[in-house]
Amino acid sequence: xxxxxxxxxxxxxxxxxxxxxxxxxxxxxxxxxxxxxxxxxxxxxxxxxxxxxxxxxxxxxxxxxxxxxxxxxxxxxxxxxxxxxxxxxxxxxxxxxxxxxxxxxxxxxxxxxxxxxxxxxxxxxxxxxxxxxxxxxxxxxxxxxxxxxxxxxxxxxxxxxxxxxxxxxxxxxxxxxxxxxxxxxxxxxxxxxxxxxxxxxxxxxxxxxxxxxxxxxxxxxxxxxxxxxxxxxxxxxxxxxxxxxx
Amino acid sequence: xxxxxxxxxxxxxxxxxxxxxxxxxxxxxxxxxxxxxxxxxxxxxxxxxxxxxxxxxxxxxxxxxxxxxxxxxxxxxxxxxxxxxxxxxxxxxxxxxxxxxxxxxxxxxxxxxxxxxxxxxxxxxxxxxxxxxxxxxxxxxxxxxxxxxxxxxxxxxxxxxxxxxxxxxxxxxxxxxxxxxxxxxxxxxxxxxxxxxxxxxxxxxxxxxxxxxxxxxxxxxxxxxxxxxxxxxxxxxxxxxxxxxx
DNA sequence: GGGCGTAGTTTTGTAGGATAATTGTGCGGA
DNA sequence: TCCGCACAATTATCCTACAAAACTACGCCC
Numbered sequence: 001x002x003x004x005x006x007x008x009x010x011x012x013x014x015x016x017x018x019x020x021x022x023x024x025x026x027x028x029x030x031x032x033x034x035x036x037x038x039x040x041x042x043x044x045x046x047x048x049x050x051x052x053x054x055x056x057x058x059x060x061x062x063x064x065x066x067x068x069x070x071x072x073x074x075x076x077x078x079x080x081x082x083x084x085x086x087x088x089x090x091x092x093x094x095x096x097x098x099x100x101x102x103x104x105x106x107x108x109x110x111x112x113x114x115x116x117x118x119x120x121x122x123x124x125x126x127x128x129x130x131x132x133x134x135x136x137x138x139x140x141x142x143x144x145x146x147x148x149x150x151x152x153x154x155x156x157x158x159x160x161x162x163x164x165x166x167x168x169x170x171x172x173x174x175x176x177x178x179x180x181x182x183x184x185x186x187x188x189x190x191x192x193x194x195x196x197x198x199x200x201x202x203x204x205x206x207x208x209x210x211x212x213x214x215x216x217x218x219x220x221x222x223x224x225x226x227x228x229x230x231x232x233x234x235x236x237x238x239x240x241x242x243x244x245x246x
Numbered sequence: 247x248x249x250x251x252x253x254x255x256x257x258x259x260x261x262x263x264x265x266x267x268x269x270x271x272x273x274x275x276x277x278x279x280x281x282x283x284x285x286x287x288x289x290x291x292x293x294x295x296x297x298x299x300x301x302x303x304x305x306x307x308x309x310x311x312x313x314x315x316x317x318x319x320x321x322x323x324x325x326x327x328x329x330x331x332x333x334x335x336x337x338x339x340x341x342x343x344x345x346x347x348x349x350x351x352x353x354x355x356x357x358x359x360x361x362x363x364x365x366x367x368x369x370x371x372x373x374x375x376x377x378x379x380x381x382x383x384x385x386x387x388x389x390x391x392x393x394x395x396x397x398x399x400x401x402x403x404x405x406x407x408x409x410x411x412x413x414x415x416x417x418x419x420x421x422x423x424x425x426x427x428x429x430x431x432x433x434x435x436x437x438x439x440x441x442x443x444x445x446x447x448x449x450x451x452x453x454x455x456x457x458x459x460x461x462x463x464x465x466x467x468x469x470x471x472x473x474x475x476x477x478x479x480x481x482x483x484x485x486x487x488x489x490x491x492x
Numbered sequence: 493g494g495g496c497g498t499a500g501t502t503t504t505g506t507a508g509g510a511t512a513a514t515t516g517t518g519c520g521g522a
Numbered sequence: 523t524c525c526g527c528a529c530a531a532t533t534a535t536c537c538t539a540c541a542a543a544a545c546t547a548c549g550c551c552c
Contacts, residue, residue, distance in 0.1 A: 017534075018534080018535070019309070019534080019535085023313075043502085043503060043504080044503080044504070045503090053535085053536090054535065054536045054537070055536085055537085056302070056534090056535065056536060056537080057534085057535060057536080059306065059504085059505085060305065060306060060309045060534090060535095063265070063306045063307075063309040063310050063313070064309050064310070064312055064313040065313065066310055066313065067269075067309070067310040067311065067312065067313025067314045067337075068313045068314070068334075068337075069337065069338065073503095073504065073505090074503090074504070074543080074544080075502090075503060075504040075505065075542060075543040075544070076501090076502060076503050076504070076542090076543050076544040076545065077503075077504080077543090077544070077545085078502095078503065078504075079504085084418060084421060085413075085421045085424055086338075087421065088314075088334050088336065088337055088422060089418060089419055089421060089422055090334065090336055090419070090422050091313075091314075091315065091334055092315070092332075110417055110418070110419050111419065113371065113417050113419075114417065114419050114420065116367065117363070117364060117367030117368065117370075117371070117420075118363060118364070118367070121362065121363030121364070121367075122363065124363075125359065125363070167331075171356055171359050171360065172330060172335060172356070173335055173336070173356050173357065173359075173360050173426065174360065174363075175330060175331045175333070175335060176333075176334060176335055176336050176422070178331055180419065263505075264505080264506070265505080265506085289531085289532060289533080290532080290533070291532090299506085299507090300506055300507045300508065301507085301508075301509095302505090302506060302507060302508080303505085303506060303507080305533085305534090306505090306506095319532095319533065319534090320514075320515080320532090320533070321513060321514040321515065321531090321532060321533040321534065322513090322514055322515040322516060322530085322531060322532050322533070323514090323515075323516080323531095323532075323533080324531090324532065324533075325533085
């Protein structure tokens, strides 16, 4: 951690979001099991020594983790790691630390499982309630997928498509799942080269979904989305020639 | 905000989690639209004046909200409210503030919608993967529902049942939904007196779910859970004589 | 000797003041 | 007109001192 001297001679550190780095560092230690649920974290002074930061910065980092449900702090006791079911695993940061802490394939499978549960239902809601402009947004995302010049552009448009579908469901309690879709598709892209390399299959599947939603047919929307996810699952299972990069 | 004097004569407030109260107060102001997404919050000194708290406490409160995705703070700019899709609406506190800020019936409908999407899929996963002890936990929760001496005990056991079902799905990314189930059932209990007053219907529906999961039949589990949710929906729709409590 | 109350100790919670870093804004000059 | 620089406002960090809370342990009283 770089330091420098002021004119007054006091040793200070640049004020560049120390607490954010602390929060990330401590968060990863919790996610990777160094401090399991129920265990007690070192006290604030100790963290300060370990990371060469002031107690104030440590406290703010801990408050951030507090807000994410990873910790509870009490006087005289210290900060205790909460049970996993209290964690906000759908939080952007928490999910990122999670990903860093676990096996890539397992992580991806968990994400995909949630998508399988969720997205057919989302498609049904979207079919029932999408507005005209939401339908249009969906169609333009599909068009972007069609004309994507590169695989990475294709993935980007793909993410956009699914996010807009989620938005079209018009239930804001579903919003946190956006992060799952983003991470799942990004992880797919990292994990298999094959994923983006078969637009001839993916594009018709997406088109079916849009058509069903345009027609406001809930059952067809569900089936189309299920078929789409079946395809993704097949890739993950390695049955369509997926090859892990690494 | 109560104050008192120390021997030194300085005016202080009891150190009883001021930052938590501040976080709740500011959180509610955001949720209820006083500070809409994209808007700028008053600066830290102003909050301090308004709530008669030190800047330290204000900062910790803001860091908590930061952790929940409601805010981002940057030097010179201040704290800006994030767009809604970044909010951790599944966070315990955020959901509570949410509930306080919106119409009870609408809130309940949103929750119930998510349950409809989710729980059939959860039942499928549980049927496929539940361990013997998880099945046993499910059965004992059902037994507790059967022998519940009062409506409120019944609801408690009901919540427990659904939480254990969620746990039996063995996918920790689903954990955040626990809060939705808890809130939905609690809100139902507040909103309709009828909900807990028909064990003769509810108990068999739950029993079917357990039987399907015991038999590891995924399709039956899905259907049983769907039937259970249909019943809840009917109550919400007022078709089974639900009467709002006022 | 045992139980209960109380003082002590440790740790987080709050306060307040000082300095550094960051970035929008406006002014001036090329 | 546009670019760059000084300025100002605000958060970021640090420090120190106390206050509050809760576990510990001791001692007093019965």
